[in-house]
Amino acid sequence: MENQHWWSRAVVYQIYPKSFQDSNGDGIGDLPGIIQRLDYLAKLGVDIIWLNPIYASPQVDNGYDISDYHAIDPAFGTMDDFKKLVELAHQKGIKIVMDLVVNHTSDQHNWFIESKRSTNNRYRDFYIWRDADSEHAPNNWGSYFSGSAWQYDPQTKQSYLHLFAPEQPDLNWENSLVRQEVYQMMNWWSELGVDGFRMDVISLISKPAGLPDAPKSDNSQYGNPETMVANGPRVHEFLQEMHQAVMDHHQMVTVGETPGVTTKEAQKYANLNNRELNMVFQFEHMSLDGNPNPQLGKWYDQKVKLSLLRENLSKWQTELAGQAWNSLYWNNHDQPRAVSRFGDDSTETYREKSAKMLATILHFQQGTPYIYEGEEIGMTNYPFQDLSDYNDLESINAYHQLVDQAHLLDGKTMLKYLAFHSRDNARTPMQWDDTTHAGFTTGQPWLPVNPNYSQLNVQQALADPNSIFYYYQRLIQLRHELPVITNGQYALIAGNLEDPDVYAYTRDDGQQKLWIIANFTKQTLQRDFSIPKAATRLISNYDDDQLITLRPYEAKVYQQIY
Structure with a gap:
């Protein structure tokens, strides 16, 4: 099934407002700061900005605890600031997507x-x-x-x-009055010019009748709630009702963050017939580097095996093809920095090459790509040393539970795991230039700026024609220009199924074919994928082409027009 929806050719840029740009020196990013940087986003070429929550909030969970759905948090500005942002973004051809957090509210709502x-x-x-x-x-x-x-x-x-913090009580979606309040609020924002919603943990809103106990891991005190609430009994009914009440009345894009979703369930949430959501955010590839001990969950410091990653990404490509639409991402506000997690930030050369390699693998797949702020310049994890360095509630709670209470880990090991996986890695301020606090603020930033900002920043990236920024810019242009990226059939290249070091696949729409080849290691490798002589190199993170030689983190794409 060919997808002609405009959002299938779009690229989304995710902004964590608190960390993007501060305009008034209070150390917290804000809406006027985002307005100051719209020209930068237009230069990158993105189609949509997704804003993490900017509603009134006590900020227990960085805005995901909303106390008033109809108000802007004063830390971010005013409603007039928001209206100005929407107006100016639209003038530049950029749409605005809001975070919708309706599984729970703040306890101050x-x-x-x-x-x-x-x-x-x-x-x-x-x-x-x-x-x-x-x-x-x-x-x-x-x-x-x-x-x-x-x-x-x-x-x-x-x-x-409260599936999350005690200050985040879960709403009762069985109550029709709750649902009507939510739909009215969504329509209100849509009438203000909002172009869509990213729906936080939307797969959790329908709880099972009777709220039975959940299965527990060995020696675990509590049952895993996701096994009980993900894809609950009425979730699709609720989303179809939402579609009739809201989406049918507005031109908008909707993406559901769906913990616990399977490819089969995704075909219901994001079916191309479009009666629920336009696309899903799923987490399977984000969980592949979790700890082998289920009691430790995601807390670990080992990188994922390419064979597991390739198998999982390929599954979502093939099983959703012609059926539903996926979101493509390496990182977001809840994940560590992609180049540190999946690439190599050990040297400037490896950081640049591996960042471009990861971008190449992702942006040529079927789905809608998401770029998280700073990804386009290769921002890295922060060098956290001590528990006191962290702001993230999840990280702090996990340390106390696993070290102080359950005694499953010693403090030194847990700090290593936090440094690799903590959400705070993604939340350090955007690195704009080499001035104090990286140009993010004239005050004291709410989280410290990564000390590598003097060498790694937007100003430096824009001055270098071979920078990661311009590579992302080219990838976005290609998605806009080549229908094969949106609609082409995905297939792993023969001989790549068991390769421990190289990810190679094709996209083919009958009019042209693309070969996407990426070396996931710092080794120089020899691979012959029998690229036809009629195929030309479309994009690469190296200046020249050595054909069957793959240099460290080399990525290249060949194009053949039939």
């Missing part, structure tokens, strides 16, 4: 403040309350952020569900 007052309050059923006592939770579910997923309220002698 008026709905929850009212809900907590009494068991017969009209807002009580906006959230998930169950009988309990201070010693016994309603079930064994654990929180994604460690500890129990239940918080006891002694006043009403019940507990409320």
Whole structure:
């Protein structure tokens, strides 16, 4: 099935507003700061900006705890600033996508403040309350952020569900009034000019009837809630209802962050017939480098094997082809920096070559690519040394749970794991130039700037015609120009199925064929993929071509027009 939707040829740029550009010297990025950098994004060539949450929030989870869906957090600016951002972005041909966080609210949201007052309050059923006592939770579910997923309220002698922090109570989507409030809010933002929504953990909104216990890992105190709530019994019904109430009335793009999704489920969420969402964010390739010990989850410091990564990415390419649409990404605000995690940041040469190699592999696949702020200049993980260096609630809680409480790891090992995987790696300020605090702020930044900013910054990238930035710019241009990238059939090149070091695949739409070849190592390799003489080199991260020789982290794409 050929995909003609405009967003299938688009490229998204994700902005973490708190870390992008500060305009007033308070150390926190803001909307006027984003406005200052619109020309930069237009130069890169992106079609869509996705903003992480900018709503009013106590900031317990960096804005994913929303206290007012209709207000801009003062730290980011005003509603007038937001309207100006939308207007100016649209003038440059860039659309704006908002984060939609409706699995839960902040405990400071008026709905929850009212809900907590009494068991017969009209807002009580906006959230998930169950009988309990201070010693016994309603079930064994654990929180994604460690500890129990239940918080006891002694006043009403019940507990409320929070899959994330206790300050993030889960909404009760079984209540039709909750759903109508959400749809009205979405329509309100759409009428302000918002072009779409990225829906946070949207696959978790439908909980199973009776809230049964979840299976536990060996010696684990809590059950894994994702096994119970991901792709819940009514989630597709709810999203189809949302589509009728909101998406049918606006030209917009929607992407669902879907923990626990499978390719089969993705075909329901993001079916090309378009009755739910336009595309999914899935996490399978993000979990391949987790710890072999399931009790430790993602906390580890070993890189993924290419064979596992290639197998997983290929599965999503082939099983969604003609059926549904995927999001393509290496990193975001919840993941460490791609070049440190999947590439090689050990030297300037390897950082540049491996960053371009990773971009090549991703941007020639079928789906909508997402670029996370700083990825286009090859920003790296931060050299964290101590627990006090971290701001991220997930990282801090995990340290205390695994080291101090469960005694599964010693502190030194856990700090190594945090340094590799913590979400704070992605949240350090954008590196604009080599002035104080990398040009991000004139004040004290909310998170420290990576000390490599004096050599690694936007100013330097724009001055170098061979920089990672201009490589990304070219990849975006090619996606806009070549229909084969959107619609071509994906296939691994014969002989690449078991290769431990090279990822090689083709895209073919019957009018032209592309060969995409990438060396994932710092070794020089010899590989002959029998590229036809009629094929020409389309793009590469090396200036010349040595045909069957693959230099360290070399990536190259050949094009044959039939």
